[in-house]
Amino acid sequence: xxPYLADMAENRKSVGRGMVLLTMCLAVLVAQVDTSxxxxxxxxxxxxxxxxxxxxxxxxxxxxxxxxVLLLTGGLLADLYGRRxxxxxxxxxxTAASLLCAAAPGIAVLIGARALAGSGAALLVPASLAIIRVxxxxxxxxxxxxxxxxxxxxxxxxxxxxxxxxxxxxxGWRSVFLCVVPFGIAALVLAARAVPEAADPHGRRFDPGGQxxxxxxxxxxxxxxxxxxxxxxxxxxxxxxxxxxxLGFRAVERRADAAAxxxxxxxxxxxxxxxxxxxxxxxxxxxGVLFLVPLVWxxxxxxxxxxxxxxxxxxALIFALVSPRSGKLTERFGARxxxxxxxxxxxCGLLVLSAADGGASLDIAELGLALAGLGMGIATxxxxxxxxxxxxxxxxxxxxxxxxxxxxxxxxxxxxxxGSAFALLHGGADGLRAAMLAGGLVQLAGAATAxxxxx
Numbered sequence: 001x002x003p004y005l006a007d008m009a010e011n012r013k014s015v016g017r018g019m020v021l022l023t024m025c026l027a028v029l030v031a032q033v034d035t036s037x038x039x040x041x042x043x044x045x046x047x048x049x050x051x052x053x054x055x056x057x058x059x060x061x062x063x064x065x066x067x068x069v070l071l072l073t074g075g076l077l078a079d080l081y082g083r084r085x086x087x088x089x090x091x092x093x094x095t096a097a098s099l100l101c102a103a104a105p106g107i108a109v110l111i112g113a114r115a116l117a118g119s120g121a122a123l124l125v126p127a128s129l130a131i132i133r134v135x136x137x138x139x140x141x142x143x144x145x146x147x148x149x150x151x152x153x154x155x156x157x158x159x160x161x162x163x164x165x166x167x168x169x170x171x172g173w174r175s176v177f178l179c180v181v182p183f184g185i186a187a188l189v190l191a192a193r194a195v196p197e198a199a200d201p202h203g204r205r206f207d208p209g210g211q212x213x214x215x216x217x218x219x220x221x222x223x224x225x226x227x228x229x230x231x232x233x234x235x236x237x238x239x240x241x242x243x244x245x246x247l248g249f250r251a252v253e254r255r256a257d258a259a260a261x262x263x264x265x266x267x268x269x270x271x272x273x274x275x276x277x278x279x280x281x282x283x284x285x286x287x288g289v290l291f292l293v294p295l296v297w298x299x300x301x302x303x304x305x306x307x308x309x310x311x312x313x314x315x316a317l318i319f320a321l322v323s324p325r326s327g328k329l330t331e332r333f334g335a336r337x338x339x340x341x342x343x344x345x346x347x348c349g350l351l352v353l354s355a356a357d358g359g360a361s362l363d364i365a366e367l368g369l370a371l372a373g374l375g376m377g378i379a380t381x382x383x384x385x386x387x388x389x390x391x392x393x394x395x396x397x398x399x400x401x402x403x404x405x406x407x408x409x410x411x412x413x414x415x416x417x418x419g420s421a422f423a424l425l426h427g428g429a430d431g432l433r434a435a436m437l438a439g440g441l442v443q444l445a446g447a448a449t450a451x452x453x454x455x
Contacts, residue, residue, distance in 0.1 A: 019194035020135050021145055024128040025152045027091050027187040030180045031121045032156030034098065035063065037164030038114075041173040048173065051107040061222075062111045066118030068408050069219040072262065073211055075126040075401020082199040083130045083397060088191050090124025093117075095184030101177040129400035133388040134198045142389065143335075144327030147381035151323035155316075162310065210256065213249035217242050221409065225416040235416075262398060271390040272399070274453030275383050278339055279403055280410030281446025282379060285350050285439035287411035288418035289372060293353065293365070296432050302362075314366060315373035322377025327385070335382045340451040342379025346372045347443030354436035368436075375443075386454060414439065 038060060046056050078086040097117035104110035132149060136142035167175040220242035227234040253262055267273050294308040303311060330338050349371030356364040387403040421438050422431035 016194060017135055017145075019190060020131065020196075021148060023187055023190040023195055024087075024131060025149055026183055026190070027087070027094075027124050028128055028149065029152040029156055030183045030187065031094060031124065032153055033160045033163065034094075034117070034177070034180050035156075035160075037160045037167070037176045038063075041164065041168055041176050044168055044173040045107075045110070049104075049107045049110065055107040055111065058111045059107070059114055062115040063118040063121070064408075065219060065222050066115045067122050068222040068405075068412070069215045070119050070122035071126065071218065071401050071405050071408065072214045072398075074123040075130070075397040075399075075404075076211075077123065078127040078130050078199075078397030078400070079395065080199065082197045083127045083134065084191060084195045084197045085199075086123050086397075087127035087131060087195070088188055090120045090122070090127060091184055091187050091191065092120070094120030094124060095181055095188070096120075098177045098180050098184065102174040102181075125404055126397055126400040129384060129388060129403070130397040131195060131198070133400070135196065139385070139389055140327070140331050143330050143381060143385045144324075146385045146388075147326040148324045150326070150380040150384060151320045151377070153319070153323075153376075153380070155320045162313075209252045210249060210262065213245050213252055214262065217245035217249055218405065218408070220245060222412055225412040262402065263395070266391055266395065266399070266402070269390050270453050271386050271455060274450050275339070275387040275390070275403065276406045277453070278343060278379070278446050278450040279383050279387075279406040280413075281442055281449070282343055282346060282376070282383070283407045283410035284414035284417075284446075285346055285443045286372065286376060286414070288414040288435060288439045289350065289353065289369070291415050292418060292422055292432055292435055293369075296428070299427070311362070311366070312369065315369035318370055318373035319377045319380075322374060323381055326378055326381035329378065330382045330385070335386050336451060336454045338382040339379050339386070339454055340447045342375040342377075342382075343443050343447035343450060345375030345378065347375075347440045347447060349373075349375060350436045350440030350443060354433045354440060414442075 042056050042059065045051065045059060051059075074086065074090065094117050097113050097120055100113035100116065101110055104113055128149070129146075132142065132145050136145050163179075164176050167179060220238045224235045224238035224242060227238065249262075250264070253264055267276075290312070294303075294312065297303040297308045297311065326338060333341075349368045352368030352371060353365060356362075356368060384403060388399050391399040418435040418439050422435040425431040425434050
């Protein structure tokens with residue numbers, strides 16, 4: 001009888017954790033799909049709302065800027081007041097902001113609603129990762145759960161552009177915001193029913209000085225990247241503000257010691273430090289690919305917007321198919337091999353892209369993209385698993401926020417640096433070749449760093 005009861009209890013526990021994982025994946029998938037389809041809606045938004053190019057740019061950038069500014073705040077609030085509470089607040093804000101986007105009567109309201117959506121994402125993404133860290137106490141099981149969670153990014157990349165194209169063509173641009181609302185409501189209901197609450201406020205405080213300086217540094221870095229091409233003087237000024245704010249942030253956090261927003265001793269943990277570097281290196285190259293390769297395809301007349309979206313589909317599908325299996329692969333080969341091997345595969349993919357004659361040779365380009373998708377699928381889950389496992393559970397929200405800060409910083413610097421390399425050689429095949437070569441070398445350097453640091 002006892003073995004039967006034990007099996008029943010274990011089954012209930014597995015079902016409960018399955019519902020938790022479904023909730024986390026649903027919310028993150030909604031946020032990522034929404035982000036991936038907005039770029040397709042920019043032109044119809046401009047035509048409908050009579051918006052200039054600068055306003056349309058901020059439809060995209062307002063989200064990225066507020067997300068960057070509030071990431072650390074989201075992680076701290078999750079630790080202080082409860083991961084489920086902050087997750088649900090983030091989902092609610094994101095869903096309400098999506099409704100506001102769909103109803104926006106003008107470009108100013110739409111930009112404000114996109115900024116509100118970015119603040120919701122800054123709450124829900126770190127909290128979702130922290131919840132997985134707390135619910136899955138066994139490292140092997142946590143690795144498998146994080147592999148599935150990470151695969152949602154690949155699924156979003158796969159379904160986002162085709163879905164956006166279909167919705168815009170048949171129902172208009174407002175539908176791309178409305179379509180996520182039912183899923184946001186479902187995530188709220190599931191979170192209330194299935195997700196346990198957990199918080200670790202002991203010895204912690206809000207740390208307003210660290211909050212202000214950290215937000216200022218991240219926001220200024222994002223603004224520097226946003227304005228790098230159009231207004232370089234604004235970009236330079238923002239970069240200077242970023243450096244000053246970062247130095248002030250480090251001084252404030254050092255004085256705060258254990259009560260700091262970001263305890264600096266976390267960076268003394270070699271595995272955590274290694275995953276931060278590797279994550280930034282990974283997104284440095286991958287966001288450069290997603291920015292430049294479709295741009296070259298379309299500007300050269302090789303592919304149109306819809307064709308470019310479908311040409312990226314194999315990479316996204318490989319990512320989505322491999323990532324859920326990364327946990328079991330990590331058990332067999334170890335996290336260090338998976339992370340370094342994944343970044344190495346991405347690096348090789350970018351080097352193949354650099355040899356694809358500016359994307360003109362689609363067969364070679366697709367091979368490079370496939371390698372990049374494979375590398376992301378191999379590395380992403382283990383990166384998150386090592387990052388959250390290498391810190392105490394009471395710091396899981398902060399660690400989750402920091403690993404997402406590393407993603408954002410790598411992506412921001414990658415788009416700016418590789419975009420500049422592309423522009424320096426006047427774009428086209430030569431510009432893409434130089435950018436992909438530089439991105440590939442950064443990936444390989446990240447792989448070597450991960451191999452040396454991560455244990």
